[in-house]
Amino acid sequence: MAVSIKDIAEKLNVSTATVSLTLSGQGDLRKVSKETQQRVLACARELRYQPNVLARSLNKGYSENLGLIVTDITDSFFSQLANQIELEAERAGYTLMICCSHNDYRREERMIGLLQQKRVDGLLIAPLQRPDDVPYQNLADDFPAVAFDQLWPHWTGNSVVSSDRKSSHETVSRMIRCGARRIALLCIDAGRYSVRERARGYMDALEEAGLPFCEDLYAELSIDSYRSDLPRVLDRILAIRPRVDAFFFTTHLLVEGLLRYMQERAVGLPEGCRLACFHGNPLLRSLLPSLSIVQMPIEAIAREAVRLVCNQIECRKKGTAPPPPEHLVLDCLIG
Amino acid sequence: MAVSIKDIAEKLNVSTATVSLTLSGQGDLRKVSKETQQRVLACARELRYQPNVLARSLNKGYSENLGLIVTDITDSFFSQLANQIELEAERAGYTLMICCSHNDYRREERMIGLLQQKRVDGLLIAPLQRPDDVPYQNLADDFPAVAFDQLWPHWTGNSVVSSDRKSSHETVSRMIRCGARRIALLCIDAGRYSVRERARGYMDALEEAGLPFCEDLYAELSIDSYRSDLPRVLDRILAIRPRVDAFFFTTHLLVEGLLRYMQERAVGLPEGCRLACFHGNPLLRSLLPSLSIVQMPIEAIAREAVRLVCNQIECRKKGTAPPPPEHLVLDCLIG
C-alpha cells in the first residue's frame, strides 16, 4: 500500500521516532543530526511519502477538520458564506466537511452526529428552526461550535448573526422617509429567528412612524412552495386600494420571484413603488435600480464564526477553561 | 474524554471485541449472546457512545470520505453540482470534503495533496487548465478519481463531461435556422477544455451553414476581469455593421453581465437579436424570453461521477483489478 514512516525507517536503518521527528519539523529541536535529517527528507521525497493524517489525528485527538452545516448550498448567500468560511478555515489550518440540512431538522441532527463521529474538531451551523423548540440534545455543551445566521431558541453557545432587526428597521424607515406609507412585508419561513427579527424591525419602523400594521400587506411564504405561491400573493397585494407603495422582502429569493412575476404577467410595479430586500447581487441591483439591498456581512460572519470555534478548540487542546460563549451581532450594510 | 469501546467493555466486564462486534451489527453472525448484545447496546446508549470513525478508518484503510474540488462554489453551476454530489455521495455512504481551487492551479495541487493526506477514498475534480499542459503528477494512476466538467489534457482516468461541442453546434444551428447570420461568440477562459469544445461547436455550425467565421464577432474574456471588460467588448460588437443578430455566450455569467450592461447603458439589443448560453436559471429565462439555455445535466454528472469513483474504490477494497476508465459525455438539454 502507501508508504509509511516505517518504510522510511527500515530503509534508512533508523527508528520511526527519528523519522517522525524530522518530518514534523522537530528535528533540530530534538537534536536529530543534520545528516540523518537530510537522509530522511530525501528518502521521503523519493518515496513520495504522504503522511497518514488519520493516524496522526487519532494519536493527537484532533483531526484539523471543521464541520459546516448550511441549509442549502445552492442559495448564493450560503455558497458565498461557505466560500469565505473555507478560506478562513484554511488560514487557521482546517479543512471543511460541508453538509446541507435541506431544511430538514432530522437531517440536520443526523449531520451533526455524523460529523461528530468523523471527529471534526468543531462545528459551524446555520441552525434550522426546530418544530418543538427543543434544543438539540446530542451536541454536548463543551463541544466547540458556533451557530451563525440563525439561532436555536435555547442555544447558549457561540453565535454570530447579522443585525437583522436594526437593518430592517432602518431600511423601512428610509422608505417611510421617502414617502412610503403602505409597505408590504413578504417573508419566507417566518418562524426562523432571522426572519422574525426582520419582521420585528419592520414593525419597529412602522410604530416609530405611527403607521398601522396592515395585515393585508403581510404575507408568509414557505421555502418549499414560495415559487408557486408568490404570484397569487402579489396579485392580491397589488390589487389592494389604497395602493401599496413599497415592498420589503426578507430574502433576495422573493425579489427574483417578483421579477419573474413581472415578466410573466408583463406588469410593472406601481409608479414610484420602492423595494428592499436582504442579501442580493449585482444583477438584481442593476435590474431594479429602486431596490435597496441590505448586504449581509458575509466576510465578517465567516471570520468571526471561524475565530470563535477555533478559540474554543485551542482551549480544549490546552486544557484550559472554555472561553465564555459570545453572541455577536454584525452590522449589515444598507445600500 | 469521549467514551470509547473500552469504557463499555470495562463497565460490562466483557472484551472490547465483543463490544465492537455487537456495535457493528455482527453480533448475531459472530454468535454473541442476545443478552450480552442487549447489555452492550443499552450501555452504549446510556453513555452516549459515539464511535471514533478515525480509528475505524485507520484500521480499515478507508475513511468513507470523498474529496470534491471545484473552482468556485459561489458559481451556481458548481454549487448545484456540489449539492447533487453530496446527495449521491451520502447515498453511497460517503461524506464530502469540499475545496475550492479558485482558478489557481497551484492551489488545486495543494488541495489534491491535502485531501490525499486526509485519506479521502476518492477524488472528484473539476480540473483547472494547467499552464504548461503538463498533467498533474502527484495523483497516482490507481487513485480513485474522476474529472468532471473539464479535462486535463493528458488525463487518462475517469471523466464525465457534458456534450459541449454537440450542444453548442445544435444551439447555433437553431439560431441560423431562425435567420441569424452574424452570430457573436463570447467566451470566458477560452483555454479550458469545455470552452474550447463549445467554441468548436460554434464553428461546426457556421461551417455547416457555409457562414464565415468573423473575428470581429469573437471575444475571449478572463474570469478575473470579465466584469470590467465586458462593456467595452459589447460596445465594440454592437457597433459593428452589418449588425450582429445573435449572441452565443459560453457561460451564464456573461448573460448576467449583458443584463447589467443593458441596464447601465440603458440600451436594448438590436431588434430580433437572439441569445444563447450554457447553464442558466429561471430568472434569466424570464428576463430574457429570447434566451436559449443549454441546460447542463447536473444530476447526471453528479450521479455518474460518484458512481465511477465508488466503483474504483470498491475494486480497491476487494483487491480486484480497477475497472477500465470511462469517459462519459452526457447530453445537455437545449431549452
Added chain:
DNA sequence: CTGAAAGCGCTTACAG
C-alpha cells in the same frame, strides 16, 4: 544524538 515502547480507538483473525 537515537531507539524501544506505549498508546490513540478501533477491527479482526485466532484460540479456546
Added chain:
DNA sequence: CTGAAAGCGCTTACAG
C-alpha cells in the same frame, strides 16, 4: 459464546 492479542500509522515521553 467470549477473550487475548496484533495491528492500522502515527506521536511522544522516557531511556540511554
